[in-house]
Amino acid sequence: MLLFTLAVHAGQTSSALKVGDKIALQKTLKTMDGRTIDFDASKPKIIVLEFFDTYCASCIESMPKLKALQKEMGDKIEIYMTTWQDHKTIEQFYKKNKYLKEKNGILPTIVSDSILHQLFPHKSVPHSVWIMNGEVKAITYADYVKKQYMSELLASAKISVPVKDDFKELESVVENNDLHTGTNNLLGYVELSKYNEQLEQKASVNLDKDGQGRAVAYFNNMDVFGAYLSLWAKIKKPKFFMLPQRIVWNVKDSSNYTYSDLNQQNYQEWIRTHGISYKRVQKTEMDESAWAKLMLADLDAMLGLEVNWKMKTMPCLVLKRVGKNKATAPRGDSKLLKVESTSSLTFMIDYSGGYPPAVDEVQEKIAFEVPKYKNLEELNHGLENYGVRFVKELREIEVLEFKERGL
Missing domain, CATH: 3.40.30.10 (Glutaredoxin)
Known part of the structure; x- marks a missing residue:
């Protein structure tokens, strides 16, 4: 009151x-x-x-x-x-x-x-x-x-911290020409800058046109890792949850590129130091996939990175067929975990955390109803009627490598 x-x-x-x-x-x-x-x-x-x-x-x-x-x-x-x-x-x-x-x-x-x-x-x-x-x-x-x-x-008796103003009118990235006072004379340009308080955070490929009718692609105030991941998603549709094990850091300090809970700074402090904004202006319009490829190449060149998908052998949880599917029709029990396919099951395992990357070698559409589990043994027990089982084995899987040039 x-x-x-x-x-x-x-x-x-x-x-x-x-x-x-x-x-x-x-x-x-x-x-x-x-x-x-x-x-x-x-x-x-x-x-x-x-x-x-x-x-x-x-x-x-x-x-x-x-x-x-x-x-x-x-x-x-x-x-x-x-x-x-x-x-x-x-x-x-x-x-x-x-x-x-x-x-x-x-x-x-x-x-x-x-x-x-x-x-x-x-x-x-x-x-x-x-x-x-x-x-x-x-x-x-x-x-x-x-x-x-x-x-x-x-x-x-004074403090300098960012002001949270939910009603502030943010700048349009299209009209933000801080580095280019004579943009009307430019046929095109690429701009990579630090975190900008005046811009709203936006990931992936954002498309617009400027006052001259030129095509503009941009993202605002992103961490480097998040920027790369969102751009790659426009080129290569993700088929698995991006676990930390699927990231290979060949860099001096990965905390320059991605935030961790172990960081001494809170996220708001960290992103203001490490966030980046990108804008590319050109005459030619393209689809999102083509833009993403171009933007990735620009980031590689300007950040001194080589970021690519590669194959790496590591311990995995492999879902295998070990018997016939003897499961009855779904019971609709609200206490059971429900998934629609083996690929959804492996994604669920990845998303839950605490396990190696999950690999689906069954590739079947099965309506699973699995009791809640605390460990792998309990999960496999719940999968017995479906004739499938998770096994710890080495597999070659896709990983995303961040490599600094010169290392």
Whole structure:
């Protein structure tokens, strides 16, 4: 329940606040458990309003980390989850959510919010607002709610983090000619640049025309690995899930090309350092496959890479026919895993993780109904009636090699 109103300092033309704006509270704010929040009494703490809802999986996943941060920093910060959903909905969600209960991740929560959303409008959650000394210090991404940034703000009373503005009008890549002030005189050009805050992230082959009627192909703010993978998908339709084992890195440091959970930076920080944007302008129009081949060649040349599919022998899970299919008609049991073919079964194994690459040597359309399993032995037991079995053997399979020239 919200028990306060906000007085916005003179000079603002709308209710929405931005970084640097001052706010004055005329009344206090209460969380769903009755805790009173007094922004004035909280000085010089950092107040973090973390907007979320129960439909946002990443929001829920981050709550234990936020609670750990709250515990670590003590009374220097106060983190409040903030949602438009009502008291009953959130209370039931917290009561039933096993993940939050096991992780002890429930934080003080503001419910039935409409006023704060008007002050800090957004289209997507999580959405993070930091307030200190009555001033909005940051409106940013949840990835930046970390000790290093909180400590920096407390020490210097200022912070430099990206602004999350869901309503910002992004530049059109077609009209973005930062490197080419005289593009009307050019017959065509290729541009590869670093991450650009003014461009919306877009993968694969995006096609358009510029003001001169020239064909434009582009992608924006992609990691190098993701860019290559999305372009190759236009040429070579994927027949398997892209497991880490199917990537061969012959490079000095693969973290320059793809993000890993082991990285010390969060993704938002990493992509702003390592993301790339590409644009090619030319007279000739082509289909997506032809564009993709041309774009791959450009990336190879400008990044000093050779990225190609090759064959490599490695341990695999091979699906083999070992007997007749004795399975009866599907039972429709909701507790069983259902797949339509052997290729779908091998894809499911790859997608589940924790296993070597799966290879389908049966190639049949079979309506599988398999009990849920914890290991390979349990899975094979569930496949007995179908006369198929997964066996660990060496196979030569396709892998995508990233090779830096000179290595």
